[in-house]
Amino acid sequence: MSSHKDFVAHNEKYAQERHRPNLPTPPSKKLLIVTCMDSRIDNFDSLGLQLGEAHIIRNAGGAAKDALRSIIISQRMLGTREIALFHHTGCGLLTFTTPQLREKIKAELGPNANAETSEVLEKMEFLEFSDLEASVKEDVEFLRNHPLVLKETTVTGWIFRVEDGRIHQVV
């Protein structure tokens, strides 16, 4: 495994030809995107974003709950006031449940699973979902009602289709 060895040559070309230096830290569109870590999603290209315009939070599934620390920092320290949350078709989070993944990891760890590791694992929620559209609605509701998310925030919820690259707004 050494994909990182390709980074430097690609990056030098990027730095010389396409990077925009001297942009301010607060995103110019006051926009925050929450989306999945999935390899088939390029937020800049698929949404027409430019450097400097939006914070982008990515985690397994695009889970709002897991993004909360970052959202608070984005809003309180760096002025974002709009959140667009995306989940997507073909997401890995549609394929397992937390108890199943816990059991799989316990089996893989075997005798390496000490009491502390087992405890961390038992407390970990993997935030999977079984209904894609419902999961978007639930996450948007979570953000709209959370006491630490600013009341004046515009929150929208979307689905990205990996099959054709198209988005549609759910809520």
Place this chain on the structure above:
Amino acid sequence: MSSHKDFVAHNEKYAQERHRPNLPTPPSKKLLIVTCMDSRIDNFDSLGLQLGEAHIIRNAGGAAKDALRSIIISQRMLGTREIALFHHTGCGLLTFTTPQLREKIKAELGPNANAETSEVLEKMEFLEFSDLEASVKEDVEFLRNHPLVLKETTVTGWIFRVEDGRIHQVV
């Protein structure tokens, strides 16, 4: 606030001209990137990544601890075996401490801060850092030693410079 109104037109052009459909869910390079939500970082362009190659986790700072749920899913369910973690110059996480941000939010909430909200806030760690290079080393160590991260994982740590778009490897 209505930046989301621009998404659909941009996206239609993307879907027609540049999206790659029918890529498998597991990233082809077995690579996982962890980086900050900062608006000045485009991981695809700055590292020369293509759709389908790598998971990308982004949160405030590029914090390894906050990425753990996603990393476990990426490794156990979708086969990634290399992690490249990036922090960057000019990061918002260099500008405050958790106690300062808690106080700021409490002041902004004023009488809206009920007991439950205050308790959530008191438990929240914002994972700031004061030394950029040290923060990269600490996060790489965290991943290399974590019992739920696979032992055979290649973990590297990097700094991205927003001033000129260049990266350099720290560890």
